[in-house]
Amino acid sequence: MLENHIVEINNVNKQMTAQEVRLCGLLLQEHFGDVVEKVGTHLIRSGVLTLRALAHETKLPLDLVKKSLCVLMQHGMCAFGAGRRGPAGPVEYHIICERILHMLRYPRYIYTAKSLYGDTGELIVEEILQRGQMTMSSTVKTVADRLTHNMPEGQSMDYSEVVSAFSRLVETHFLQRCPPMASAESSSSGADNTPLPAVTQPTEPEDHPECYKLPYINLTGQGKRRRSSEDGEADPRAAKKAKTDSSERGDEGIYWQVNFQRFHLHFRDQAIISAVSCKLDQTSSEIVRTMLRMSEVTTPTHAAFTQALSANEIFRALPSSYNIARPILDQYLTLLVDDPMEFVGKTGDSGGGMYVVNLHRALANLARATLESVVQERFGSRSARIFRLLLRKRHLEQKQVEDFAMVPAKEAKDMLYTLLSENLVQLQEIPKTPDYAPSRTFYLYTVNQLPTARLLLQHCYKTVGNLIERRLYETKENKRLLEKSQRIEAILASLQATGAEAAQLTEVEEMITAPERQQLESLRHHINKLDSSENQVDETIFLLESYINSTQAPR
Amino acid sequence: MTEVKVKKESTDPVDIENRIKELCQQFPHGITDQVIQNDMPHVEAQQRAMAINRLLSVGQLDLLKNSNGLLYRLKDAQSTSKVKGSDTQEKLVYQIIEDAGNKGIWSRDIRYKSNLPLTEINKILKNLESKKLIKAVKSVAASKKKVYMLYNLQPDRSVTGGAWYSDQDFESEFVEVLNQQCFKFLQSKAEAARDSKQSPMVQRNSSFATSHEVWKYICELGISKVDLSMEDIETILNTLIFDGKVEMTIIAAKEGTVGSVDGQMKLYRGVNPIIQPTGLVKTPCGLCPVFDDCHEGGEISPSNCVYMAEWLDF
Numbered sequence: 001m002l003e004n005h006i007v008e009i010n011n012v013n014k015q016m017t018a019q020e021v022r023l024c025g026l027l028l029q030e031h032f033g034d035v036v037e038k039v040g041t042h043l044i045r046s047g048v049l050t051l052r053a054l055a056h057e058t059k060l061p062l063d064l065v066k067k068s069l070c071v072l073m074q075h076g077m078c079a080f081g082a083g084r085r086g087p088a089g090p091v092e093y094h095i096i097c098e099r100i101l102h103m104l105r106y107p108r109y110i111y112t113a114k115s116l117y118g119d120t121g122e123l124i125v126e127e128i129l130q131r132g133q134m135t136m137s138s139t140v141k142t143v144a145d146r147l148t149h150n151m152p153e154g155q156s157m158d159y160s161e162v163v164s165a166f167s168r169l170v171e172t173h174f175l176q177r178c179p180p181m182a183s184a185e186s187s188s189s190g191a192d193n194t195p196l197p198a199v200t201q202p203t204e205p206e207d208h209p210e211c212y213k214l215p216y217i218n219l220t221g222q223g224k225r226r227r228s229s230e231d232g233e234a235d236p237r238a239a240k241k242a243k244t245d246s247s248e249r250g251d252e253g254i255y256w257q258v259n260f261q262r263f264h265l266h267f268r269d270q271a272i273i274s275a276v277s278c279k280l281d282q283t284s285s286e287i288v289r290t291m292l293r294m295s296e297v298t299t300p301t302h303a304a305f306t307q308a309l310s311a312n313e314i315f316r317a318l319p320s321s322y323n324i325a326r327p328i329l330d331q332y333l334t335l336l337v338d339d340p341m342e343f344v345g346k347t348g349d350s351g352g353g354m355y356v357v358n359l360h361r362a363l364a365n366l367a368r369a370t371l372e373s374v375v376q377e378r379f380g381s382r383s384a385r386i387f388r389l390l391l392r393k394r395h396l397e398q399k400q401v402e403d404f405a406m407v408p409a410k411e412a413k414d415m416l417y418t419l420l421s422e423n424l425v426q427l428q429e430i431p432k433t434p435d436y437a438p439s440r441t442f443y444l445y446t447v448n449q450l451p452t453a454r455l456l457l458q459h460c461y462k463t464v465g466n467l468i469e470r471r472l473y474e475t476k477e478n479k480r481l482l483e484k485s486q487r488i489e490a491i492l493a494s495l496q497a498t499g500a501e502a503a504q505l506t507e508v509e510e511m512i513t514a515p516e517r518q519q520l521e522s523l524r525h526h527i528n529k530l531d532s533s534e535n536q537v538d539e540t541i542f543l544l545e546s547y548i549n550s551t552q553a554p555r
Numbered sequence: 556m557t558e559v560k561v562k563k564e565s566t567d568p569v570d571i572e573n574r575i576k577e578l579c580q581q582f583p584h585g586i587t588d589q590v591i592q593n594d595m596p597h598v599e600a601q602q603r604a605m606a607i608n609r610l611l612s613v614g615q616l617d618l619l620k621n622s623n624g625l626l627y628r629l630k631d632a633q634s635t636s637k638v639k640g641s642d643t644q645e646k647l648v649y650q651i652i653e654d655a656g657n658k659g660i661w662s663r664d665i666r667y668k669s670n671l672p673l674t675e676i677n678k679i680l681k682n683l684e685s686k687k688l689i690k691a692v693k694s695v696a697a698s699k700k701k702v703y704m705l706y707n708l709q710p711d712r713s714v715t716g717g718a719w720y721s722d723q724d725f726e727s728e729f730v731e732v733l734n735q736q737c738f739k740f741l742q743s744k745a746e747a748a749r750d751s752k753q754s755p756m757v758q759r760n761s762s763f764a765t766s767h768e769v770w771k772y773i774c775e776l777g778i779s780k781v782d783l784s785m786e787d788i789e790t791i792l793n794t795l796i797f798d799g800k801v802e803m804t805i806i807a808a809k810e811g812t813v814g815s816v817d818g819q820m821k822l823y824r825g826v827n828p829i830i831q832p833t834g835l836v837k838t839p840c841g842l843c844p845v846f847d848d849c850h851e852g853g854e855i856s857p858s859n860c861v862y863m864a865e866w867l868d869f
Contacts, residue, residue, distance in 0.1 A: 274830075275829040278829050279829045335756065341829065366829070370830065372799065374836055377841070377842060378841070381798065384798070386797075388799055404797070405797060406730050406790065408725040459840075469856075469858065470857040470858065470863055525867075529867055533837060536835075
């Protein structure tokens with residue numbers, strides 16, 4: 001009987017590579033500290049574990065392990081399910097690694113929210129990302145307080161503005177409700193056949209019909225400005241008040257999280273639009289942007305192309321600033337269809353022509369351009385020529401490569417062997433005789449896009465890990481200096497608050513010598529550079545991941 | 556009783572040879588042994604054979620074989636004079652080289668065809684070369700291989716490599732210059748089309764250039780010492796496609812329009828790349844030659860990486 005109720009855990013990790021595990025460990029440590037990092041890394045490596053096993057193997061006290069798991073679950077990085085012994089046995093936990101890797105992209109999410117919905121949107125997304133899950137009322141209050149803090153004296157942010165920004169984020173699906181957890185019933189009876197509730201099945205948030213429904217909350221007022229002198233006393237009272245607040249507001253138990261999928265779709269669309277704009281022109285990219293906007297909610301994830309749109313609909317939906325005539329629009333659409341990159345395809349003639357955006361093809365082209373760019377920067381433009389040649393012509397012999405690429409034989413050999421040793425190019429043997437004698441075998445060079453993309457993705461993970469480690473190293477090396485500068489700043493701040501004279505202030509400032517100041521400046525410069533390059537590598541990671549997922553998705 | 560003196564026809568070897576030569580001239584297709592016998596019945600077989608051999612060795616007679624037997628043919632006077640003084644083996648080798656036409660023939664192939672030992676072949680080849688009857692041409696495919704052909708023949712394109720090779724050296728700079736010139740031409744055409752601000756279809760069509768136009772432009776530029784054909788220009792344009800700078804379409808064209816080959820024309824257009832250099836290559840790790848050896852705690856690690864240090868200070 002118990003067998004009938006054993007529920008398999010879906011979403012168990014695919015095997016994580018060493019580089020991915022290393023990167024996850026670094027991210028967990030930076031955001032949550034050593035204990036969570038230890039628990040998380042161990043759980044990634046082991047797959048699924050029960051609480052007891054986890055505590056035993058990491059040799060940490062049980063309550064610390066519990067707290068770490070809570071933190072991870074709050075952020076959606078850890079999930080639990082029925083163990084191997086069925087619902088009656090201990091629950092098993094596993095890590096969802098891609099959520100940890102999404103932490104790299106937090107700055108990009110926040111920036112997108114800012115560009116779409118202004119400072120309010122930016123702060124909402126930032127708060128929710130920081131806390132993992134939040135109720136609407138607490139988010140609104142916190143954001144209003146923060147905005148008020150930055151406004152000039154006497155002004156404050158009204159709650160309704162924040163509420164409207166929040167609702168817009170929900171309407172466009174950037175925020176979604178966390179899937180509710182069914183309460184677990186005690187599994188005392190195995191004999192009677194009452195089906196146990198499906199507590200163990202991790203559900204997709206979109207499976208719930210109320211996923212994007214805003215709760216009715218009773219929230220009026222304005223943001224409160226925090227006075228620094230009241231900090232000490234105000235906080236505990238404010239905290240207690242917050243707990244009772246949400247139950248009063250009417251949305252207790254309804255938690256919201258960031259819908260990462262939606263952000264990823266947005267990034268994908270951005271990449272496609274900018275590619276069209278580079279290849280063709282601004283107007284064509286606007287047309288593609290309109291088409292993508294119209295099919296935002298109707299296209300399933302990982303679809304190969306959007307829903308078919310008729311030219312009439314596109315014409316009506318174009319932004320009014322682009323005043324182009326109908327026949328001109330038709331010409332642009334024809335040009336988009338004829339372009340060798342095949343961003344847009346024509347699927348029918350009704351309604352003035354039915355057009356789709358070829359998502360998978362566009363992603364493949366972007367991934368291919370990424371691969372070519374890496375080869376070009378790393379090995380030179382002639383190696384890049386050979387690489388592109390092999391991508392187009394699939395299989396070629398040594399002699400043919402030399403002839404097509406117009407590279408002298410010796411150099412062509414050298415370049416091909418270098419690419420081969422880096423695994424960017426593969427060698428295919430076609431024997432003429434069964435004994436594979438070298439003189440009687442064809443050796444063909446070839447490039448396979450998907451495995452090469454995977455290889456480069458691992459390189460990217462390793463690179464980001466290297467950048468993070470270097471940043472930690474730089475910080476550690478200059479720890480003494482950083483601590484000193486922090487102390488000086490604290491002294492300065494307190495002196496200023498108590499109204500000290502200018503002479504005292506300068507005396508304190510001079511405690512940091514000029515070379516130390518310079519060192520601090522260069523340290524700041526280094527850290528910024530490392531940070532921004534992490535984001536740049538993340539863009540590459542996003543393109544390659546989207547391409548790989550789109551190729552592997554079941555259709 | 557009168558003694559009848561039967562005048563014996565002189566069996567002077569020279570006379571026999573001359574008679575045979577006259578017979579050959581009578582029958583330009585060649586005479587068989589039987590014909591000679593019929594003509595000079597008094598000549599013994601041995602003498603006949605000697606005469607024929609002498610003529611062969613001197614090179615005035617050609618020995619051929621047909622279904623009925625051996626044929627003897629008078630050799631061309633001119634070619635006779637050429638190889639005068641050479642012996643049979645040399646003549647044989649010369650024959651083989653002549654047959655190879657302008658593609659030339661490798662010394663090993665000569666050996667197979669003539670069944671002569673290698674040392675002999677080499678001697679003969681040296682001899683013929685000194686007499687300026689044949690020449691050696693280095694093949695561009697395998698630089699150690701030498702093919703032999705007649706002195707006054709032009710080597711075939713496949714041996715010399717065509718317009719891109721001069722003296723067996725691939726002219727990389729020449730190809731590079733042509734590459735850049737073609738690209739500049741196409742790019743300026745595309746820009747002119749873009750600036751014309753006409754309807755998009757017209758804009759795109761005017762940014763195309765046929766391979767014939769590009770060929771004419773390059774010829775007029777006059778940067779090439781060698782005459783380039785349209786196919787040569789098309790190979791250059793193909794390398795531009797593989798550089799990602801140009802794209803090509805083929806359209807149907809009426810036979811007879813300038814530049815059309817087999818009813819189609821190739822059109823080329825300069826294009827922009829669709830992405831900027833990707834994020835990974837903006838970091839030192841993306842270009843690092845020792846990327847695979849780098850790990851924390853090792854000789855090469857992110858903490859002590861020299862490339863990173865330089866890059867950060869930049």
